[in-house]
Amino acid sequence: xxxxxxxxxxxxxGLLGLALQAExxxxxxxxxxxxxxxxxxxxxxxVEWMNPHVYFYIDVENEQTGALENWxxxxxxxxxxxxxxxxxxxMLIGDEVEVHGTRARDGSTTANARRVALxxxxxxxxxxxxxxxxxxxxxxxxx
Amino acid sequence: xxxxxxxxxxxxxLIAATTFAGLALTGTQAQQSTSETTRPAPRWPDGRISFTxxxxxxxxxxxxxxxxxxxxxxEGALGDSGVNLETNLDAEDVPFQPxxxxxxxxxxxxxxxxxxxxxxxxxxxxxxxHTPYGFEILDLGVEIIFVTVGxxxxxxxxxxxxxxxxxxxxxxxxxxxxxxxxxxxxxxxTVGFNDRFWISRGGFPHTTxxxxxxxxxxxxxxxxxxxxxxxxxxxxTETWSGGWYIPWIAGNEPFDYLCQENNLDAARMVGPDLDAxxxx
Amino acid sequence: MHDVKHTSRCFCTALLxxxxxxxxxPSPPSSPGGTPPEATAVPQETAVREAPRYDDGLVRFDxxxxxxGYWGQASVSALxxxxxxxxxxxxxxxxxxxxxxxxxxxxxxxxALYEHRQRNGLADDPTRFCLxxxxxxxxxxxxxxRIIQDRNFDRVYVMFGGGNRNWRVIFLDGRDPPDPEEVVGxxxxxxxxxxxxxxxxxxxxGFNARFWFSNGGLPHTEALHLxxxxxxxxxxxxxYEVTVDDxxxxxxxxxxxxxxxxxxxxxxxxxxxxDNR
Numbered sequence: 001x002x003x004x005x006x007x008x009x010x011x012x013x014g015l016l017g018l019a020l021q022a023e024x025x026x027x028x029x030x031x032x033x034x035x036x037x038x039x040x041x042x043x044x045x046x047v048e049w050m051n052p053h054v055y056f057y058i059d060v061e062n063e064q065t066g067a068l069e070n071w072x073x074x075x076x077x078x079x080x081x082x083x084x085x086x087x088x089x090x091m092l093i094g095d096e097v098e099v100h101g102t103r104a105r106d107g108s109t110t111a112n113a114r115r116v117a118l119x120x121x122x123x124x125x126x127x128x129x130x131x132x133x134x135x136x137x138x139x140x141x142x143x
Numbered sequence: 144x145x146x147x148x149x150x151x152x153x154x155x156x157l158i159a160a161t162t163f164a165g166l167a168l169t170g171t172q173a174q175q176s177t178s179e180t181t182r183p184a185p186r187w188p189d190g191r192i193s194f195t196x197x198x199x200x201x202x203x204x205x206x207x208x209x210x211x212x213x214x215x216x217x218e219g220a221l222g223d224s225g226v227n228l229e230t231n232l233d234a235e236d237v238p239f240q241p242x243x244x245x246x247x248x249x250x251x252x253x254x255x256x257x258x259x260x261x262x263x264x265x266x267x268x269x270x271x272x273h274t275p276y277g278f279e280i281l282d283l284g285v286e287i288i289f290v291t292v293g294x295x296x297x298x299x300x301x302x303x304x305x306x307x308x309x310x311x312x313x314x315x316x317x318x319x320x321x322x323x324x325x326x327x328x329x330x331x332x333t334v335g336f337n338d339r340f341w342i343s344r345g346g347f348p349h350t351t352x353x354x355x356x357x358x359x360x361x362x363x364x365x366x367x368x369x370x371x372x373x374x375x376x377x378x379x380t381e382t383w384s385g386g387w388y389i390p391w392i393a394g395n396e397p398f399d400y401l402c403q404e405n406n407l408d409a410a411r412m413v414g415p416d417l418d419a420x421x422x423x
Numbered sequence: 424m425h426d427v428k429h430t431s432r433c434f435c436t437a438l439l440x441x442x443x444x445x446x447x448x449p450s451p452p453s454s455p456g457g458t459p460p461e462a463t464a465v466p467q468e469t470a471v472r473e474a475p476r477y478d479d480g481l482v483r484f485d486x487x488x489x490x491x492g493y494w495g496q497a498s499v500s501a502l503x504x505x506x507x508x509x510x511x512x513x514x515x516x517x518x519x520x521x522x523x524x525x526x527x528x529x530x531x532x533x534x535a536l537y538e539h540r541q542r543n544g545l546a547d548d549p550t551r552f553c554l555x556x557x558x559x560x561x562x563x564x565x566x567x568x569r570i571i572q573d574r575n576f577d578r579v580y581v582m583f584g585g586g587n588r589n590w591r592v593i594f595l596d597g598r599d600p601p602d603p604e605e606v607v608g609x610x611x612x613x614x615x616x617x618x619x620x621x622x623x624x625x626x627x628x629g630f631n632a633r634f635w636f637s638n639g640g641l642p643h644t645e646a647l648h649l650x651x652x653x654x655x656x657x658x659x660x661x662x663y664e665v666t667v668d669d670x671x672x673x674x675x676x677x678x679x680x681x682x683x684x685x686x687x688x689x690x691x692x693x694x695x696x697x698d699n700r
Contacts, residue, residue: 027261027344030254030412049607050405052293074407077276078607079398087605106413201576263553264697265588281573281580285488288571290580290590295697297588298580300690304489315693397592399609403553404633 036103073113075127182364192327194280202393203277210273210387212343228386243378250346256414263402265316266294268342269371331357350377365391472658482621484570495686497563502637502679515639528674540640553696555586557610558636584691623653644671659685
């Protein structure tokens, strides 16, 4: 068993890291399954700028059935998204977006968005959500 | 002299002479150090330690969401945290009553899916201190008020002007708190809790017999040290303690956050399929 | 059965009540050398205890060290335009719905919505779902509040005992309001304040439209702009005036005002709306 003595150096690193980390008001793992990464491209149908988490919804075509499905994606709270450069009109109904995220455990068409990219401009926006990620721009995560 | 004029003339003195209750922070100690990591905690003009920033240096405390009241090393709902106190127990060494151990194990195994905080319930005990989005500590001299953005956008009062609790306090989420200073450490004694919240994010259970002693200090400018002693003979065989360091988030300001606004999480926090996992 | 109240009571009446209250107080600290008035004495203007102040003269809206207390009962039960008096109960439900149009200069849709909410017995009140009685409603809804001045960071916190025991913050550092094109509306909005002598003047915008800003169900849009004026004419009285400006909901800006009484030696009990959910 590892020692429960944590060095001051590690403690400080943890503190600095946490200052940058995305946060949430709930346990990520209870709601999302890290073994089910998802990537979708679709058209935005609704954006809910509300606490405790901003949600947006996109229509995507199910590759197996051909049916149109509406997926909802959770992000961080409005205030945190704004701190990371989002504006209320950053994503509008009708925009096409590419989303990388993690699917919900309950089997619904819901996921936690980790990275959102606007197809029209290529602009990448972090989602400030609860997966302990710090990405605000750059390359997509490896899923 | 009008009061308005008086107020203008007093502006300079205000910086050094007033706060909520009549004091303001000095920045002199902060300027003595060029290193953020060793910058000493600020103090009020009377020498008392401050748990906020000097004027003009806004910021607040960011409850670290990965902190845990006791260390656990198995795959669980919460990762081990580098911010825990060096003295924290391992979870298996916490002096649980048998039922309380079972409850804790279940909450961990289900990745804390039933956390009342996620249902917008107030966060009593240590739970307040690792809730994200920041909290302020208002030092009014005769009372301390914790002002939280999350958890659930409310305020908790610690009475520094009394030394005893009510004889039979109505059970509540925050309990009845009396505090005192031991040197640079704020010591808070609390009773009168209800049993509808979790003591910590990790799911340590308690009963209405819970009595806590919290010790809060600021070893340097950028860290708050939070430690809580759990005294609950209904859930534990003896008292035990745990805690973590809380980082100062420079520039952070309080903002509007209402958990009840569009809380879709509660119904979706289903946790793992324990039966399936057991069959693997 | 709710007690029937009349809104927009004469401020002088409230002041007189405060004079009586103050006269019954033992040994007002503002006159430590004076003789405490007899409880049965005829109230005198001089018996009114002055509002407390900081050392630099700034008026103080909270308790002073060594005392307890908070702001409790408001003199009204809902917003009604200044000068109008209408009978209603303590939840803002009008005795006579025909009075609705006199409450405020509604636009037609807003009057229709207000009347619907009234006819519906206020059943759709968002506070039933523990959403906050934000805006001016907190200043007349039950539960009490404290106004705590953070001189260190130049802010004012208003701590509410009602609703879900929330708080709002008012920044006094002269900052500009957020860009209305970019702001995400919130329940408490974005408040920026300044001192006009002894009056705290607060401008607020950036609200969402998902709460009722008054008992009784007055509607608004995200364009809502409030100008609030807080003053403490004496120790036991908070005077509150608000100008409601929402051109999509009301045909012109309009005012309401009331007083709130100080609860001597009181402490706001811990109550959350979530207690009962």
